[in-house]
Amino acid sequence: MEKTKYVERDIPEISLANFEQRIDEITAQLVSAAENVGFFSIADHGISADDIETMFGTSESFFSLPDEVKATVPWNPQNVGWEKMSQVRPSTGAPDTKESYQLQFGENMKGLWMSDSHVPGFRENCLAFMQRVQKVSERLMICFARGLGFPDDFFLKVHDTTRPNSQSVMRLLHYYATPETNDGTIHHRAGAHADWGFLTILFQREGQSGLEICPGRDVVTEFALGDKWTKVDLKAGDIICNIGDLLMSWSDDRFKSTFHRVKAPCEPGDYYGERYSIAFFNQPCKDAVIQGPKKKYPEVTGEQFTANAMKTYFAALKAKRESGIPLGIYEAGQDDMGSLRAVGCGYHACICGTLRKPTLEFVRRHFYIQARPLLQNITLKKQALDASLNHHATSFPYYSGHHPTNHQGQPTDKPVSKKPSNTTAPDHLRSDVYATRGPLKTKFGSTPRTARANASTPHLPYLSNMGVNFSKLEETADDALGFGKTFARSFGQNVQIALWTSIVLMIFISVALAGIAVILWRMLLILEFVFSAYKREMKRAKQK
Numbered sequence: 001m002e003k004t005k006y007v008e009r010d011i012p013e014i015s016l017a018n019f020e021q022r023i024d025e026i027t028a029q030l031v032s033a034a035e036n037v038g039f040f041s042i043a044d045h046g047i048s049a050d051d052i053e054t055m056f057g058t059s060e061s062f063f064s065l066p067d068e069v070k071a072t073v074p075w076n077p078q079n080v081g082w083e084k085m086s087q088v089r090p091s092t093g094a095p096d097t098k099e100s101y102q103l104q105f106g107e108n109m110k111g112l113w114m115s116d117s118h119v120p121g122f123r124e125n126c127l128a129f130m131q132r133v134q135k136v137s138e139r140l141m142i143c144f145a146r147g148l149g150f151p152d153d154f155f156l157k158v159h160d161t162t163r164p165n166s167q168s169v170m171r172l173l174h175y176y177a178t179p180e181t182n183d184g185t186i187h188h189r190a191g192a193h194a195d196w197g198f199l200t201i202l203f204q205r206e207g208q209s210g211l212e213i214c215p216g217r218d219v220v221t222e223f224a225l226g227d228k229w230t231k232v233d234l235k236a237g238d239i240i241c242n243i244g245d246l247l248m249s250w251s252d253d254r255f256k257s258t259f260h261r262v263k264a265p266c267e268p269g270d271y272y273g274e275r276y277s278i279a280f281f282n283q284p285c286k287d288a289v290i291q292g293p294k295k296k297y298p299e300v301t302g303e304q305f306t307a308n309a310m311k312t313y314f315a316a317l318k319a320k321r322e323s324g325i326p327l328g329i330y331e332a333g334q335d336d337m338g339s340l341r342a343v344g345c346g347y348h349a350c351i352c353g354t355l356r357k358p359t360l361e362f363v364r365r366h367f368y369i370q371a372r373p374l375l376q377n378i379t380l381k382k383q384a385l386d387a388s389l390n391h392h393a394t395s396f397p398y399y400s401g402h403h404p405t406n407h408q409g410q411p412t413d414k415p416v417s418k419k420p421s422n423t424t425a426p427d428h429l430r431s432d433v434y435a436t437r438g439p440l441k442t443k444f445g446s447t448p449r450t451a452r453a454n455a456s457t458p459h460l461p462y463l464s465n466m467g468v469n470f471s472k473l474e475e476t477a478d479d480a481l482g483f484g485k486t487f488a489r490s491f492g493q494n495v496q497i498a499l500w501t502s503i504v505l506m507i508f509i510s511v512a513l514a515g516i517a518v519i520l521w522r523m524l525l526i527l528e529f530v531f532s533a534y535k536r537e538m539k540r541a542k543q544k
């Protein structure tokens with residue numbers, strides 16, 4: 001196997017100590033790091049080692065829960081929730097050997113927080129940590145705004161995590177330990193990619209190494225040049241930051257979003273054990289308007305940007321399916337998953353429709369009742385597949401399926417199955433090929449926006465690791481969505497009709513009751529009159 005080429009690169013360490021007094025110096029250092037490497041470490045950031053370790057402890061408690069419990073908070077395209085071995089990087093064409101749980105501050109998290117009964121204090125601990133990381137991010141944002149000639153609060157306003165439409169994400173990551181085999185099998189951890197968000201802040205645990213960078217991107221629509229990697233070794237207590245594609249385009253390509261990976265261990269000295277990391281992705285609120293000072297790229301909103309990135313999920317998965325590459329081991333269960341998502345989409349549409357609190361509760365409960373048997377079915381299938389995978393642990397062509405790649409994400413010429421080895425992902429989706437084959441500078445796509453969307457990291461939803469039939473899923477999801485919307489609309493109309501009818505009825509009944517009361521009162525008066533007349537007549541008769 002070809003040895004990885006390494007090169008020493010200076011990854012700047014920048015101290016945030018005495019931030020207010022040193023802001024100009026810090027800004028200069030950050031801008032230089034962003035323009036040259038795209039990666040830097042931060043010291044004196046104000047988050048204590050204890051806080052970081054406590055967060056890792058909480059993350060470990062979450063990941064040690066059974067899969068069927070974690071599956072109750074599944075990933076969805078709002079970029080929240082849990083997924084397992086479902087993120088296919090175009091560079092490798094195979095899912096990363098990891099699980100992750102994405103958490104946000106705002107409304108996207110509805111129903112997706114793991115309950116305290118499973119991990120005590122989970123939500124509270126995570127949110128407290130997220131606030132701390134947000135504070136560090138805000139300092140960096142002020143400096144980057146200054147560096148680009150924007151007002152100090154320019155990026156702060158659009159990354160306000162107190163707003164319900166905030167999209168910033170904390171991602172807890174857990175890479176599984178991989179076997180130290182020598183048979184060329186690659187267990188991808190995080191295949192080479194550039195982050196598609198604004199700014200990433202990464203926490204790693206000492207000793208759990210593997211993060212590597214490959215800089216050299218000139219414009220956000222192109223891949224990196226060269227094939228030389230640099231290991232990112234971290235000083236205890238420091239945190240790692242990197243520029244994402246969004247900030248690269250927002251800075252008209254001045255700041256660099258650098259390719260990086262968590263190396264698939266395969267060489268002496270590599271770390272094969274479990275790895276936990278925590279990434280905090282700063283993302284603008286949905287209504288943020290994004291355009292660089294020189295307007296190099298078309299204007300786009302935060303919501304559109306996320307939607308583009310999410311589309312890439314589906315595009316990459318579709319391309320992978322169409323190219324005939326199996327999606328990994330989880331081919332079974334696709335119909336279940338399709339229908340589960342469809343049910344979810346339908347109900348989601350209902351929930352987002354006209355329904356209000358009590359009805360919403362009813363719909364939710366109803367959804368869980370419908371979804372539970374499907375989930376159980378899927379879990380059983382998955383357990384069976386896991387068991388068979390463990391059984392064949394060393395010989396099974398694992399996640400690379402019929403598309404073996406080496407540790408740099410390049411296809412190897414040794415097919416692992418009877419299928420032809422040319423069933424690789426389309427070249428335009430194989431960023432790592434460009435990233436590592438250089439000097440090959442390739443532009444693709446006619447518009448920068450499309451190209452940028454292609455270059456972003458595709459995540460696959462948790463559910464897709466089952467090999468969901470996407471065209472079918474989309475159809476059923478569309479149907480369900482249509483149903484959901486119609487249901488929500490007609491439900492809303494019915495509620496309105498019912499309300500008006502009851503108001504009219506109540507008025508009618510009140511008028512009728514009032515009428516009856518008047519009649520009764522009149523009758524009483526008449527009776528009283530007749531009775532007193534009768535009494536008077538009787539009295540007169542007696543007197544006579």
Ligand SMILES: O=C(O)CCC(=O)C(=O)O
Pocket residue numbers: 171173190195202204211260261262277278279
């Ligand atoms: O786990 C890591 O250290 C890196 C993760 C990463 O690059 C990502 O999730 O984008």
Ligand SMILES: [Fe+2]
Pocket residue numbers: 193194195260
């Ligand atoms: Fe990343």
